[in-house]
Amino acid sequence: MTTSKERKSDLVEMAWDPITRIVGSLGIYAKIDFAQKKVAECHSTSSIFRGYSIFMKGKDPRDAHFITSRICGICGDNHATCSVYTQNMAYGVRPPALAEWIINLGECAEYMFDHNIYQENLVGVDYCEKMVRETNPGVMELAERTESPHAAEHGYRTIADIMRSLNPMEGEFYREALVMSRLSREMFCLMEGRHVHPSTLYPGGVGTVATVQLFTDYLTRLMRYVEFMKKVVPMHDDLFDFFYDALPGYEQVGRRRVLLGCWGALNDPAYCDFTYENMNAWGHKMFITPGVIVDGRLVTNDLVDINLGMRILLGSSYYEDWQDQEPFVTHDPLGNPVDMRHPWNQHTIPRPQKRDFKDKYSWVMSPRWFDGENMLPLDTGGGPIARLWSTALNGKVDIGVVKATGHSVRITLPKTATLPEKTLEWSIPQWNGEPLSNTLERNRARSYFQAYVAACAVYFTEQALDEVRRGHSQTWEPFEVPDEAISCGFTEAVRGVLSHHMVIRNGRIANYHPYPPTPWNASVRDSNGVPGPYEDAVQNTPIFEENPPGDFKGIDIMRTVRSFDPCLPCGVHMYLGGGKELRKIHSPHAFGAS
Template sequence: MTTTEDRSQAGERKPAQIVDMSWDPITRIIGNLGIYTKVDFANREVVECHSTSSLFRGYSVFMRGKDPRDAGFITSRICGICGDNHTTCSNYAQQMAYGIKPPPLAEAIVNLGEAAEYMFDHTIFQDNMVFVDFCEAMVKATNPGVLAKAERTEAPGAAVHGYRTIADIMRAFNPFEGEVYKQALKVSRVTREMFCTMEGRHVHPSTLYPGGVGTMPEPTTFTDYLTRLVRVLDFIKQSVAMNDDVFDFFYEALPGYEEVGRRRIMLGCWGAWQDSNFCDYRYESMGDWGRQMFVTPGIVVDGGLVTNNLVDINLGMRILLGSSYYEDWADREPFVTHDPLGNLVDMRHPWNQTTVPVPQKRDLDGGNYSWVMSPRWYDKNADQHLALDTGGGPLARLWSTALNGLVDTPYVKATGHSVQISLPKSEKLPEMTLEWKIPKWSNTLERDRARPYFVAYSAAMAFFFIERAMSMVRAGDMKTFENFDVPDEAIGCGFHEAVRGVLSHHLVIRDKKIANYHPYPPTPWNASPRDSYGTPGPYEDAVQGQPIFEENGPDDFKGVDIMRTVRSFDPCLPCGVHMYLGKGKELTRTHTPTYGASHD
């Protein structure tokens, strides 16, 4: 097979053989994402890509007029997968608006719940969805030559994970039959139990409120969590070794594969896990306490850190339209003209956004084609609206934390060029220090590689949070809630990391009611269509121009390289678009639905 590298060296370019190919819906999580491409089979590359979404739900519309104290419970229903991330972020925004700080033990409990969520969600997605594209059955169907080489290639991490060859690892990920595939489902159950111990219910928490938590901080609450954490440690250590082995093998087996899903390094991370020693939720000090998070916020462009200041990150947010089905709001009165520090707030900032849907026919030839808007970050120094992506979540989190070099705990340390993760002895494996190093590329394989490393990061930080919580309980510091009053008028913003990446909630209160509310999860950033400047969204940008390594021709083409790229971002469309029934419309259930991970 001719690779991109081979063509470049030979200067060879064949007459194009363009075939329109689409995958709509892509259904492993939810069926509202469509990828429309033009593939040049003569030169083995994707020449055009459009990312579409066919569903509108409108939380920003029906949140208006609600009691702000209900915001966390309502917005958790945005997604049936990461609803707790929304509750947490909503509570952060409310705490800023109400001027309150939860007790330290409550903050530790929230951090423990979110750590369990990262372990749960990343495991089930990586091992039961992403790795289906790298399993023996899929590689046999798309790249039999690669599978033959995998059968002959010894796995470098065999002493950790126990599989002799790369093909043995691939077989272990075969759906429904592979040992790792089945084991991951068991681990997801245990980590979900850990989550429920802290937040009451998965995926819509029943014990998280603005001001604190309703979780009973008994010693058994934390020991129950800890015993489960120790039970999954072997699997977490083995997963890192297996993923490293498979992804390193792909680079070796398919020269040029680093170009699959590669885009300019433009990563955004809003930070995760507040440090109660520093965080007071005041906007005026947000830059300072944001840098004390246990995942450090940052915007990384071309490998360099542009800013780690949450105030700058907040003010740079712009919601553009371009190719999405909405009416512009630029001529309306702004809700917020200046932030609490006196900085001017742009009309396209989430605080000022007004959502007015305009349903229309999809037009992929220069018109509108998606219900997802186009969030961008305005870099005032470069005068550019950057189409940031989240790297699927873990890539941006690890990259920003590593570059910042601020996290320094007994379990996780950022070095400036890497993140070192120390895990204690587990049932079968000794104490280990894993090191994620900043890669050369922001591409498909590195987005996927980062995911098991961040599961390990989450497990390590869970030990840290457990120690903090148990120390407070032993000292008799059992307070978990701070009372508050809802002000007549206020604004707030919350910044967090959902599983798939950046998450923000922006809140405006007038007359003690919600006047404006806009949640921006990772999917609008990643799945956005071309914006008003013609800039493609990250899915589109990563797929468009990538080489094709699949050995099949147009007649039996699976599109596995394209699917690997899209899935490397951990797509989840419930967070991208919302449903709204206009005045006078009634929704009637006519059948009994089958509930699964994609329902909310």
């Protein structure tokens, strides 16, 4: 039996900083137990403070979506959309149906664009032939001998052929995906003028001139994307299933308790009036259904409950507490009490200090969802797995091209230029009868979700064309800014839950707090010592990489963090605890920072 002192000496401290997107500020600090081949401890850090919640104060609320769009250079339109939803509630304005279909089409194009470029050109590199050969040569040898079950659908005879197609810059599939990224970005610009900071999106509707030609231009690009999806989904099924077979136990990589949050997205204009009082009702009619999922079970799907359960804890982050400040909001519009740690009442008081993993070590706060007993560290699973899981369990969506069954989501992709109609089905993942949220399933869901929103976009295009043909051409509704208001907006950014909370006093913004998915996923140990999702998913994850410690690349850790889609990967620095740098890797596929 090994003593604790001896065991402690076996741990090797390693860091990947920066690891991915977030303007290069995300760091993962881990202690690796090479004897047991697992990660013993993990801390997630963010080294940047931007302070949008501070400089939003005093601004004209009508500028909120233009300002908050700049929070991110990747998913700025998601912020703009959520801000517009928040303003619609504050101003009491309901946009025309045509405007809502246009916004839905824009958001679908954004989901398609971002998930495609991330999955195929960034995540895919972690599973490409060059990377697998460097980290698991034994797996690569097996891939050469393994036939692809769905080769007839995607065209790659062996798993090794799939891996070669993912090689950056030179792989066939890698290059094909870049073409799709261009098409989907064009689709977005047709609907909202500019990507990623929309120029035609406003409270009350949109400034887009809606014509039959506009939607035809969108649809011609969409159908090329739909055809692409018929190849993408079976290809990724073959690739991810292979890893389970090639590396027994790989289901434990990146696995954490199923604690998923989805705030819902893609409103149905027939039901959505943006009033807080009716928020539960129109939330249930969203084409992506909201829900909090605990241990695989749907706990709630009511947006009012989701809203009131939000808590912002500090714990290990660089801020002063605001518990003694005056609350901005004591009760919501329905008379429910609002907690002091709710975003409506949050004060952002930065307190820079030296990083200390035993105390404060990150600028990311710790959002939690209170279920009445526990502060739950919900994650988004990168967005798609939470969205599909919640939509499936709710069983509310049924528009022909997509249908939620209660345990799965069925997706029907229509006939395209060279391929017949195809039906796909994403089922809630399980392992030995237990619900499963891990690295591979987060990535698999991303492929299926691209197909889901592509199918939804076909339906939305039909609805928009019907409005135009019936002469319903209005795309904007006038409004007035009230002197006093409280409001909130809920949607899904590409990589997960997104909410904006606003308080208006004297016609100006008195308090404004956006909460995108990264603070949820990258949150640090909270006031109760509970780690955030990145930390939790990496801690105790097994190591399957074949390289010895001196040449360790940390591919299983990289795959786990990237499965949450924490913005664009652009570089990795790794060093031992003593400070000796082992390796510096600059990704050849860096497209810039968010």
